Amino acid sequence: MDKSDVVTGARKPVTLRQVPDITPELPGTKPTLKTISRLSGLAVPTVSRALSDAPDIGAETKKLVRRIANEIGYVPNRAGVRLRTGRTNVISLVLSTEHDMMNHTARLISSLAGALRGTPYHLIMTPYFPSEDPMKPIRYIVETGSADALIFNQTQPDDSRVAYLMERGFPFATHGRTNWADRHAWFDYDNTAFGRIAVRDLAARGRRHLLLVAPPTAQTYAGHIVGGARDAALAAGVRITETTGYSSDSGSDAVRDGATASLTADPSIDGIICSSTSAAMACVGALESCGRKLGVDIDLFAKEAIPFLNLFRPQIMTLKEDVAQAGEFLARAAMQAIREPDLPPLQGLDVPRDLG
Amino acid sequence: MDKSDVVTGARKPVTLRQVPDITPELPGTKPTLKTISRLSGLAVPTVSRALSDAPDIGAETKKLVRRIANEIGYVPNRAGVRLRTGRTNVISLVLSTEHDMMNHTARLISSLAGALRGTPYHLIMTPYFPSEDPMKPIRYIVETGSADALIFNQTQPDDSRVAYLMERGFPFATHGRTNWADRHAWFDYDNTAFGRIAVRDLAARGRRHLLLVAPPTAQTYAGHIVGGARDAALAAGVRITETTGYSSDSGSDAVRDGATASLTADPSIDGIICSSTSAAMACVGALESCGRKLGVDIDLFAKEAIPFLNLFRPQIMTLKEDVAQAGEFLARAAMQAIREPDLPPLQGLDVPRDLG
């Protein structure tokens, strides 16, 4: 027996009559709840509640309303919803405009956008410039309520943005972990594994002294790479030199010059580990200018988001970071943080497989 | 004499008294016009009109209202404005998720975002998938009114998106021209000049038979490149072969295979022109696999958004396309299309300077 047949003491529900008039009054006018109200003869709030499947609306009524809504192509007005409920249906991707980040970021954007297809959420970009306070865009979004959730990257261990958002209970997901990783949503590439694999594979090729061109130490993942590399170096009995004065984010020229200096200062270096594509290209420039032969008397191990480096030099040893996976995960994590704030936050680690 | 002193027959304006109470009632509550209304003793519409500098509000009143607004950090609620006026303060960048997302688009995004800083406009991304109708996202934005203007690229001569938007009078700006270029806002790289310079520079190096790896013919700029190249080829007396079966957008593998076939089929080819970075890299792969020596018995001329190719192979002849300039221009063009629909649309051409 259908639940809707059990009517015990009830007001007569509306009869499922024919829709009187489908043609909208003004052709250029978008349908609203009022349009459906007029067409169905029901009050506007009834229509609203019917569409949101509220328990105090009759089954036949819901069916009628949904049919009309479908036929006239009703889509809720976002400004109306936002004004009344505060829900924006917007997820903001906050990103640095630093160019180094950009090819990575472009992939992230497209995968985030893809994951939000079919959901009511839109993706907006809130850029900030490396020269200004990273807190600024975050505060702006939270204070103006211009998004339901935030996604951002370049996390630091004691990231002030994360602290701020957790304190306020504002939904967010990060690309990269923090000291409070157990308490918020994140997705991360397993950079510890990257560091470990890099050292192991280089050691397996007989390299004994590795130059590690890591990210700036402020970033959480720099620690991961260094940690993984050190562990593996101990195990394999190889030596590691961490760069000082330049990092994988320093820009091509700085890395090239820095690496050249490092290689000249210590000719025993026979392997390089790079955490970014552009740093890897700069290092190739450096080692070739020092007269070293890649794959012969020195090896280079690098991480990349796009299969590019092996077109550049087939000898480079590479590990792929699947940014598309990150985007898809972060979109889901952000939506869950919005809709189910009490559930444990989604967390995901992309563990690279060593194909070497 | 101050204009505000000329009071000829007027209602007594409000006295510029001290603000009675600055503390907002509930600390977590964002200030609205109502807050300013309460603090100033003025009606809400008066406050609104004062802030928008309406002519029927007294100078002292405006000063008072602005001061309070500043002190309590008033920011207009976007949903309120949007609901009432229909203005979204949003500009949508519509882009394909497939294309050459890596360099080009990423730069475009960051420069667009930069140009919109300090304006009330936000940038949202509306991606579409190559498999689906390019009209779909456009129609969605226009019909749901989710942006005030659109920006998109990959224009075709008789672009249906442009036709649709012009017909409806919806503000937009394109990266790339169309048949109706005189009637809408656009920014374009002068690809005719690119084609011309490429041929001339290759001819100057003694190359006599050039392979042109152009974009898909559907795109407007493909015609420009081909046109420029043909003209210059006539003038210089060199031969041009346009690729068939593959274009600069076909993907690295397809370009590599195609170019290999072309070079094998016609060994007289001693120069290649590429309109994209990835195609250029693929062509290098092809020519090297044919045993040709870049810069010695064959030359390659390519366009790139980021100085990358000369790290890859210093012998590649390159011309730079300044995408940042495009982003900045398109942002301004879109804003003008919104605010001054009757002014002639902004149009800009980036003419490359030949440094060869």
Place this chain on the structure above:
DNA sequence: AGATTTTTCTATATCGATTTAGTTTAGTGA
């Protein structure tokens, strides 16, 4: 002086959706 004009402000309605507090109707129990 009285009517008119000007300036400056207020009252009210509105955009679209949703929440809260009723109201109607039909069936139930005594």
Place this chain on the structure above:
DNA sequence: TCACTAAACTAAATCGATATAGAAAAATCT
């Protein structure tokens, strides 16, 4: 049969900003 309850609605208020119409006060004109 009559109060009582449950179900299924409707009415009114609200979110924040703004457009429109109208009202109050001061200066000007006749």
